[in-house]
Amino acid sequence: MMFRYIYLSLILAILVGCKQSDNSLLEKDEDTKVINEVLSPKNGVKKLGAITEGAIMPHGTLKTIDNSDVSSSSFAGQALVLNYWATWCKPCMTDTPKFQETAAEFPNAKFVSISIDREFDTWKSFIQDENWSGNQYWLGMDETSPLYSFTYSNLNTDDIKGVHVTLPKYIIIGADGTIHKKSIPSPGTPNFKEELTKYLQ
DSSP states (O other), rough: HHHHHHHHHHHHHHOOOTTOOOOOGOOOSSSSSOOOOOOTTTTHHHHHHTTOSBBBOOOOOOEESSOOOEEGGGGGTTTEEEEEEEETOHHHHHHHHHHHHHHHTOOOOEEEEEESSSSSHHHHHHHHHHHHOOOEEOOOSOOOOOGGGGGGEEEEEESSSHHHHHHHEEEEOOOOOOOEEEEOOTSSHHHHHHHHHHHHO
């Protein structure tokens, strides 16, 4: 049943073209949203509630490209800009390089890219083949991780309703660990830098 749902969701994503300008796919109460693949998470409503703006960022374990474990708590004391992406997300392929380029303009913040690719080796090979640099980490599709909750969005469209995983996702975390924005426009839009300037400078 889950695979059938994923298949239907992928067809829907392809039909809408994953366009930012398609307001029918905007997350409820958010300015912009690009949807590439939609998955139905377990206990999504509860987990989404744990990452409300003004709350403290939850922590979890990430993998480095050499397969070492890193706790997100090691980023404490730094402002963070998180980029959730996956190799199967077409908008992520164009937005993530722009995300990395923007990092140089905000040296007081740590820009962190987190992949939710199902397989570690898929992510690792892609990073190496494309020679992507910066702070690259792998989370996988681990719904038990508190960090995974950042991928959830509350959708309210004619075809999709409720809490689902949407990519790409960009989040701003303050140096004190406060979640300032749980979803901001993509690096391909002028509003991306406007949001960063507002919260990071």
